[in-house]
Amino acid sequence: MMLSLQTIGQAYEDMQTQNQHLLQQVADRDDFNIKLVSDSVKTKQASASLLSEKHLLQKQLHQVNSSLESSKQKLSRGEEQMKAYVAQAIKASSENRHHAITIEKTLLEVSEAEKELKWLRSAVGSSEKEYEQNQKKIAELRTELERERSEKRKLEEEYEEVKNEVMELTSENEEATIQKLQDEINDCKAILKCGVCFDRPKEVVITKCFHLFCSTCIQRNLELRHRKCPGCGTPFGQNDVREVKI
Numbered sequence: 001m002m003l004s005l006q007t008i009g010q011a012y013e014d015m016q017t018q019n020q021h022l023l024q025q026v027a028d029r030d031d032f033n034i035k036l037v038s039d040s041v042k043t044k045q046a047s048a049s050l051l052s053e054k055h056l057l058q059k060q061l062h063q064v065n066s067s068l069e070s071s072k073q074k075l076s077r078g079e080e081q082m083k084a085y086v087a088q089a090i091k092a093s094s095e096n097r098h099h100a101i102t103i104e105k106t107l108l109e110v111s112e113a114e115k116e117l118k119w120l121r122s123a124v125g126s127s128e129k130e131y132e133q134n135q136k137k138i139a140e141l142r143t144e145l146e147r148e149r150s151e152k153r154k155l156e157e158e159y160e161e162v163k164n165e166v167m168e169l170t171s172e173n174e175e176a177t178i179q180k181l182q183d184e185i186n187d188c189k190a191i192l193k194c195g196v197c198f199d200r201p202k203e204v205v206i207t208k209c210f211h212l213f214c215s216t217c218i219q220r221n222l223e224l225r226h227r228k229c230p231g232c233g234t235p236f237g238q239n240d241v242r243e244v245k246i
């Protein structure tokens with residue numbers, strides 16, 4: 001149980017060594033603390049600087065965010081516009097297709113119309129030829145018509161002449177007929193009227209010769225005692241005179 005001096009001395013030396021070591025450690029720690037304080041000051045300065053920088057950066061960030069928001073809005077608007085353009089482009093494309101179809105159709109129609117025009121031109125050409133031929137025919141027909149008209153005029157003139165001649169002849173004939181009828185009437189009158197007075201009608205017959213006279217003339221003949229037929233001279237008496245009914 002008793003410690004030796006040597007041991008105690010050793011222990012003391014050890015403690016001395018330990019103390020020196022500890023003292024050294026304290027000194028080191030002090031240096032370190034000084035360094036820490038210095039570092040802390042530096043750090044505070046740096047922190048302040050960083051804070052200031054942070055504020056600045058926050059401000060910038062805010063600006064950037066605001067700018068970004070604005071850009072987003074612009075982008076959104078741009079997208080909407082783009083959508084509208086795309087829709088318009090789709091519509092335009094569809095319209096273009098439609099137009100292309102219409103143009104194709106129109107081209108076809110134009111082609112058909114050109115064919116028809118060609119055909120019509122050819123038809124017009126042949127029609128013109130036909131028209132020329134018809135004009136020639138019409139000219140010929142006009143000439144013929146003119147000739148026929150002239151012939152007709154000539155014939156009408158001739159007809160007029162013949163008609164005049166016929167009229168003249170007819171009037172001559174009429175005159176001749178009238179004359180003939182007049183003669184016939186005179187003959188009849190001569191036959192019917194008394195041959196002595198040429199005025200009264202025959203009323204009596206002399207039965208000896210069968211000549212006829214008016215009653216007045218024969219009575220006068222009897223009263224004058226002439227008593228001969230005025231026609232043939234045959235003697236006759238009152239008894240030879242008879243009334244007749246014509």
Ligand SMILES: [Zn+2]
Binds near residue numbers: 196216217
């Ligand atoms: Zn008489």
Ligand SMILES: [Zn+2]
Binds near residue numbers: 209
């Ligand atoms: Zn007689």
